Amino acid sequence: MAGATAVISAKAEISASVKIGNFCVIGDNVSIEDGVEIGDFCVIGHTAGGEHAGKRLSIGKGSVIRSHSVLYEGSHLGPNLQTGHHVLIREGTVAGEGLSVGSYSDIEGDCTLGDFVRCHSYVHIGRGSKVGNFVWLYSLVTLTNDPLPPSDIQRPVTIHDGAVICVGTTILPGSVVKMGAMVPAGSVVQGEIPAGALWAEGRGLHVSYLCDTESMTRHPWTRHLLNRYPDRVHDRLKELEKGIMSSRSSGN
Amino acid sequence: MAGATAVISAKAEISASVKIGNFCVIGDNVSIEDGVEIGDFCVIGHTAGGEHAGKRLSIGKGSVIRSHSVLYEGSHLGPNLQTGHHVLIREGTVAGEGLSVGSYSDIEGDCTLGDFVRCHSYVHIGRGSKVGNFVWLYSLVTLTNDPLPPSDIQRPVTIHDGAVICVGTTILPGSVVKMGAMVPAGSVVQGEIPAGALWAEGRGLHVSYLCDTESMTRHPWTRHLLNRYPDRVHDRLKELEKGIMSSRSSGN
Amino acid sequence: MAGATAVISAKAEISASVKIGNFCVIGDNVSIEDGVEIGDFCVIGHTAGGEHAGKRLSIGKGSVIRSHSVLYEGSHLGPNLQTGHHVLIREGTVAGEGLSVGSYSDIEGDCTLGDFVRCHSYVHIGRGSKVGNFVWLYSLVTLTNDPLPPSDIQRPVTIHDGAVICVGTTILPGSVVKMGAMVPAGSVVQGEIPAGALWAEGRGLHVSYLCDTESMTRHPWTRHLLNRYPDRVHDRLKELEKGIMSSRSSGN
Numbered sequence: 031m032a033g034a035t036a037v038i039s040a041k042a043e044i045s046a047s048v049k050i051g052n053f054c055v056i057g058d059n060v061s062i063e064d065g066v067e068i069g070d071f072c073v074i075g076h077t078a079g080g081e082h083a084g085k086r087l088s089i090g091k092g093s094v095i096r097s098h099s100v101l102y103e104g105s106h107l108g109p110n111l112q113t114g115h116h117v118l119i120r121e122g123t124v125a126g127e128g129l130s131v132g133s134y135s136d137i138e139g140d141c142t143l144g145d146f147v148r149c150h151s152y153v154h155i156g157r158g159s160k161v162g163n164f165v166w167l168y169s170l171v172t173l174t175n176d177p178l179p180p181s182d183i184q185r186p187v188t189i190h191d192g193a194v195i196c197v198g199t200t201i202l203p204g205s206v207v208k209m210g211a212m213v214p215a216g217s218v219v220q221g222e223i224p225a226g227a228l229w230a231e232g233r234g235l236h237v238s239y240l241c242d243t244e245s246m247t248r249h250p251w252t253r254h255l256l257n258r259y260p261d262r263v264h265d266r267l268k269e270l271e272k273g274i275m276s277s278r279s280s281g282n
Numbered sequence: 283m284a285g286a287t288a289v290i291s292a293k294a295e296i297s298a299s300v301k302i303g304n305f306c307v308i309g310d311n312v313s314i315e316d317g318v319e320i321g322d323f324c325v326i327g328h329t330a331g332g333e334h335a336g337k338r339l340s341i342g343k344g345s346v347i348r349s350h351s352v353l354y355e356g357s358h359l360g361p362n363l364q365t366g367h368h369v370l371i372r373e374g375t376v377a378g379e380g381l382s383v384g385s386y387s388d389i390e391g392d393c394t395l396g397d398f399v400r401c402h403s404y405v406h407i408g409r410g411s412k413v414g415n416f417v418w419l420y421s422l423v424t425l426t427n428d429p430l431p432p433s434d435i436q437r438p439v440t441i442h443d444g445a446v447i448c449v450g451t452t453i454l455p456g457s458v459v460k461m462g463a464m465v466p467a468g469s470v471v472q473g474e475i476p477a478g479a480l481w482a483e484g485r486g487l488h489v490s491y492l493c494d495t496e497s498m499t500r501h502p503w504t505r506h507l508l509n510r511y512p513d514r515v516h517d518r519l520k521e522l523e524k525g526i527m528s529s530r531s532s533g534n
Numbered sequence: 535m536a537g538a539t540a541v542i543s544a545k546a547e548i549s550a551s552v553k554i555g556n557f558c559v560i561g562d563n564v565s566i567e568d569g570v571e572i573g574d575f576c577v578i579g580h581t582a583g584g585e586h587a588g589k590r591l592s593i594g595k596g597s598v599i600r601s602h603s604v605l606y607e608g609s610h611l612g613p614n615l616q617t618g619h620h621v622l623i624r625e626g627t628v629a630g631e632g633l634s635v636g637s638y639s640d641i642e643g644d645c646t647l648g649d650f651v652r653c654h655s656y657v658h659i660g661r662g663s664k665v666g667n668f669v670w671l672y673s674l675v676t677l678t679n680d681p682l683p684p685s686d687i688q689r690p691v692t693i694h695d696g697a698v699i700c701v702g703t704t705i706l707p708g709s710v711v712k713m714g715a716m717v718p719a720g721s722v723v724q725g726e727i728p729a730g731a732l733w734a735e736g737r738g739l740h741v742s743y744l745c746d747t748e749s750m751t752r753h754p755w756t757r758h759l760l761n762r763y764p765d766r767v768h769d770r771l772k773e774l775e776k777g778i779m780s781s782r783s784s785g786n
Contacts, residue, residue: 035289035305037539037556052289052307053323053539054572055556069709070307070325071350071557071575073601092571097325097352097370099577100601102731113350115370116386116602118619118637133370133388134404134620136637136655148432151388151406152638154673166432169406169424172673172701174719178746179700180670196431197424198452198470200702200719215426215452216470218702218720239668242430251432263699287541304541304559305575322559322577323602339756349577349604350620367604367622369664385622385640386656400684401657403640418684421658421676448683449676450704450722467704468722469680494682503684510686 035269042075051097059103061088069097069115076102078121082139090127102139114151126163128259142189146259158186164270165189168197168215177203190225192252192270194237210250210274212237226250226277234279250274294327303349311355313340320366321349328354330373334391354391366403378415380511396443396509398511410438416504416522418451420467429455440479444504444522446489462502462526464489476525478502478529488530502526546579555601563607565592573601573619580606582625586643594631603699606643618655630667632763648695650763662690668756668774669693672701672719676715681707694729696774698741714754715777730754730781734748740782 036050041058046220049067050056066089068074074095075087082104083112090109095101097115104121107129113119114133118222123137126145131137131158135153144163149155153167156175161167173187185204192210195201207213208225228235247254252271256264288302293310296356301319302308309327318341320326326347334356342361347353349367354454356373359381362420364370366385373387378397383389396415401407405419425439437456439488444462447453451469459465460477471481492501499506504523510514521533552572554560561579561710565580570593578599579591583734586608594613599605601619608625609771611633617623617639627641635641639657648667653659657671660679665671682732689708696714699705703721711717712729723733732739732763744753751758756775 035287035539053305053557071305071323071602073574076601097328098323098350098602098620116350116368116620116638134368134386134638134656152386152656153403163548168431169426170422170674174673174701178744178751178753178755179698180673181749181751181758183746183751185747196432197426198450198702202719215454216720240430242435243432245433245435247430247433247435249430251430254433262537287539305557323557323575349580350575350602368602368620386620386638404638404656420683421678422674449678450702452589468708487675494680494685494687497685498686499682499685501682503682506685 039075045091057087057103059084059086061086063089063093063109065091066095068094069099071098074099077099078102078104080121082121083123083277096133109144120157132169141186146263150197156186158184160186160188162189162191162193162209164192164267166194167250168195168199171195171199172200174200174203191208192250192274193223194251208277209278210237210270212240213251224277226274238275238278291327297343309339309355311336311338313338315341315343315345315361317343318345318347320347320459321351323350325352330354331357332373334373337373348385354471360397370411384421393438398515402449408438410436412438412440414441414443414445414461416444417517418446418452418503420447422450423447424452426452426455434484443500444526445475446503460529462522464492464501476529478526490530520522535596540571542761549595554630561591561607563588565590567593567595567597567613569595570597570599573603575602577604580604582608584625584735586625600637612649624661636673645690649763650767655759656702660690662688664690664692666695666697666713668696670698670755672699672703674702675699676704678704678707696754697727698755708719712781714741714774714781716744716753728781730778742779742782 036054038056042060044062045064051070055073060075085104093111096135099117101119102121105123108127110128114132118136120139122140125143128146130148132151137155138157141159143161149167150169151171154172156173159173175186177185183243187201188206190209193207194212194214202220207223211223211227213229237249252267290308291310294312296314297316303322312327336355339355345363351369353371354373357375360379362380364382370388372390372391377395380398382400384403389407390409393411395413400415401419404422406424408425411425413424427438429437439453440458442461446461446464448467454472458474463479465473465481479529489501504519540558542560543562546564548566549568555574564579566591589608591607597615603621605623606625609627612631614632616634624643626644629647632650634652636655641659642661645663647665651669653671654673656674658676660677663677670729679690681689691705692710697711698716700719706724710726715727715731717733741753756771
């Protein structure tokens, strides 16, 4: 079902159950699966340059793309993607299921993202970044990739499963944030953050010490947010929690 | 007056004097008062989920909504609202008169804003925030709400009348910025900032010591910006100034 | 060549070789030179207020304006401009050749930018800023202009040739960043940064000490990025490099 005003390429493969908003532009190299909803003023399958030119953009079933978003050709986005408004996803992005990308966020291309990655608003994921499963990137988080700006050196960031990067944080080029580590608001991070570590300049703590005393909610977050995820991935989350807790003995 | 290209619901209540730009999409549950101007590519009355679904969006007289903005149903926005371009205002927002929202700003829903609140660009107001009258939020200010990210705990921020939050500042969950307090650029604020205080880690000053020596302009800002506001609110601004100055004796 | 859906003023001067995307809106006071490409959902020649009202917007040959961008009337933009998506360029902007403006960036008007200025995403250039040639502004860089916020005082920022401002940096009002200086990620800068200086609170270094040891790439950046620029400006870049290196003897 498409608004009469949408401009849709005859070459695009679009399931009959897809809803397409007003004034959308859908390009040639696009596959959209069952039940996807696309908001108004989106560009789906924007032409890419270089090695991704003419490659297919696939959008998995049940995804919701909100208005004014731009998705380039040459990316593979898993089922149940959710975007906010004004989102940009460039070519060569490979994302698992349940990716959530907040309004005004920008995934710059050639990135790999696991399952259930959640980005809030104004998140900038630099070209070539690698982000694991169940990762949280809060508003204004930037993953950079040039270690000597400006240069042509590319040293992207790696974020492992279950890590939490809080609002306004910049991750400097080549940094690695290990499993379940947490970076507080407003940080500038360089280097390797150990598994389960609560990052702070000059000292190390473990995330399991983080607790909201009013509600007695306690990290790792996998404990209190289990019900946000489909039952079939609960075992993966419990495994992740075990991994994070076991990192406590290693000195963090 | 609407461009021939706009897609407008027959159920929307739109005053005859409203100007609607090209390619706008206006939903069912919308009331737009006299003299409002809406730029191109806007979505007005975007459908909301949950308790706000199907509720009315009202836009007060004399408002200007600039291009590519998205306003959800279920909000009440007072007269003389001004938005920049690419602005997002989610459902359940209640705003007084003269709200100004800079380009790329995002009011995340269920927020209450007083009269004459002014937000610059890329301002992110987290769900449930409470913002008083005559408040200034500069570019890249973020009001957060989750004290133990990620969790389902909601502890929004409160900003009192006349407060000034400078560029690039993050206000952490549950924080309260009292009347006329000022937070400098690039801060990460947690807790309660006293009335009239110039916030700085480890020391307290009063905003009335702030002075531009070249022009001899001096805070509280209500002194030198009175003429930006309608005459009928000058008494409220003078009352605000008195309140801020009286906080000087209380140790700040 | 324009999409059938574009709304184009009959008064606009548009070269025959210009490509205009779907659903674009082109205003009255616009000159677009040969070979320009304009993406979908752009507003070109948005009406301006004040002294720039009704003045011409000129876009130089070979420029690429990406989707959802808004360019006001009353600006002069040189050849080979490149914008990302969702870009905003306000009235009274004068830019040389080869300006690159990343997605979600906002040039606030009455700014002067030299040749080959490169802005990444979410860059906010405050009204009245002066930016030289070959300058680099990374993501989330903000150039402010009000020294006593809020006030009506305007004291814009000046950035000289070849300077590099890294991600997430705020330049405070009236600051001057001299030739080839570099400001690291996440800084809040006030005052004057000397030529060639690597800015850091409380200490001074020269940019020529910056080196990526893995690739043995070394600043000034003009050395290793010469081939990104047209041959005809190589002499200007070598001159710039000489200038930056000569600043090393002056104590930085």
